[in-house]
Amino acid sequence: MIVRILGEGQLQVPESAVDELNELDARLETAVERNDEPAFRGALEALLARLREVGTPADPDTLEPSGLIVPQEDASMAEVRRLLTDEGLIPG
Amino acid sequence: MAAGCYEGMVAPMGVMKRVQLVFRAKANKALDKMEDPRETLDYSYQQQLELLQKVRRGVADVATSRKRLELQVNQLQQSSDKLTRQAQDSLAAGREDLAREALQRKAGIQSQQGDLQVQYESLQGEEEKLTGAAQRLQAKVDAFRTKKETIKATYTAAEAQTRISEAFTGISEEMGDVGMAIQRAEDKTEQMKARAGAIDELMASGALDDVVSGPRDDIQAELDRMGASTSVDHELAQMKAALASSAPRQIEGSQDGATGTGQAPAQAAEQAQDAE
Numbered sequence: 189m190i191v192r193i194l195g196e197g198q199l200q201v202p203e204s205a206v207d208e209l210n211e212l213d214a215r216l217e218t219a220v221e222r223n224d225e226p227a228f229r230g231a232l233e234a235l236l237a238r239l240r241e242v243g244t245p246a247d248p249d250t251l252e253p254s255g256l257i258v259p260q261e262d263a264s265m266a267e268v269r270r271l272l273t274d275e276g277l278i279p280g
Numbered sequence: 281m282a283a284g285c286y287e288g289m290v291a292p293m294g295v296m297k298r299v300q301l302v303f304r305a306k307a308n309k310a311l312d313k314m315e316d317p318r319e320t321l322d323y324s325y326q327q328q329l330e331l332l333q334k335v336r337r338g339v340a341d342v343a344t345s346r347k348r349l350e351l352q353v354n355q356l357q358q359s360s361d362k363l364t365r366q367a368q369d370s371l372a373a374g375r376e377d378l379a380r381e382a383l384q385r386k387a388g389i390q391s392q393q394g395d396l397q398v399q400y401e402s403l404q405g406e407e408e409k410l411t412g413a414a415q416r417l418q419a420k421v422d423a424f425r426t427k428k429e430t431i432k433a434t435y436t437a438a439e440a441q442t443r444i445s446e447a448f449t450g451i452s453e454e455m456g457d458v459g460m461a462i463q464r465a466e467d468k469t470e471q472m473k474a475r476a477g478a479i480d481e482l483m484a485s486g487a488l489d490d491v492v493s494g495p496r497d498d499i500q501a502e503l504d505r506m507g508a509s510t511s512v513d514h515e516l517a518q519m520k521a522a523l524a525s526s527a528p529r530q531i532e533g534s535q536d537g538a539t540g541t542g543q544a545p546a547q548a549a550e551q552a553q554d555a556e
Contacts, residue, residue: 195460195461210294251420256294272295
């Protein structure tokens with residue numbers, strides 16, 4: 189599966205790693221729901237760290253859309269909220 | 281938005297999937313608006329080229345701001361160095377009060393410098409990110425161009441539809457990502473410009489740089505005054521010495537004393553002049 193880290197590009201991630209990534213992602217989502225900034229920061233860092241471990245850079249020429257997209261490392265919780273609802277954050 | 285908006289969801293989907301769906305929805309919406317698939321290809325390609333231009337301009341803008349910051353950091357460093365020298369000169373001249381004042385100002389400048397350094401590094405980071413984004417987009421745009429020609433040459437309009445959708449969705453995601461990166465860099469550059477403008481104003485007002493380099497430099501003025509008064513003392517001492525040598529021998533002892541005290545102010549005057 190291809191996973192995009194915003195601002196960094198796409199990674200090729202083995203299917204075997206997806207469950208684990210989803211668990212880390214669930215922690216991130218819970219933190220956003222609870223408006224828990226420290227938990228959010230920790231969860232985002234953990235998710236990105238694991239993703240970088242299991243992923244390899246995707247072919248730069250590929251036009252394949254990503255199956256999952258992760259916010260950038262320095263994203264604020266407010267930015268992630270706006271991303272989830274597309275409140276004009278993605279241009280175009 | 282309120283956290284409660286998520287409560288109605290049946291099953292948690294995860295942030296990654298939801299963000300992906302938002303990107304996908306955006307691409308689908310754009311696709312739906314276009315009637316002729318082939319037209320979609322050319323239109324999208326034009327947009328890609330425009331975005332490439334925009335991201336390259338973004339890189340140049342960030343670089344310009346970064347260089348401006350670099351200049352200001354250097355100017356502050358010069359001011360700080362000068363204040364150090366002035367503090368040393370003041371202390372050598374026995375003026376601890378002036379030395380303290382100089383060091384206090386230096387501390388203020390160093391704090392500004394530290395802030396600017398943080399901003400500088402942040403801009404440097406944005407510049408690197410945008411450069412990377414430009415390279416990634418370039419690779420995708422090249423791939424899209426090749427694919428576009430293949431689709432046009434090989435497939436009927438109906439067959440082309442699926443392939444066009446795929447290529448368009450893929451490039452659209454990259455464009456959205458790059459567009460956000462440009463926006464973030466612009467925001468940081470704007471903040472930085474406001475900050476740099478404020479520092480320029482401070483320098484122009486004499487609160488930072490002009491205090492130590494221009495005619496309003498009161499520490500230097502005080503050192504100059506001291507230099508002038510010590511040279512007056514020195515000349516006075518010389519005159520006294522000259523008078524004494526032509527006077528009766530009983531004041532010989534005080535003549536030696538006058539010459540002795542005349543030496544120290546002369547050194548202080550030279551040091552003060554060096555500092556100018």
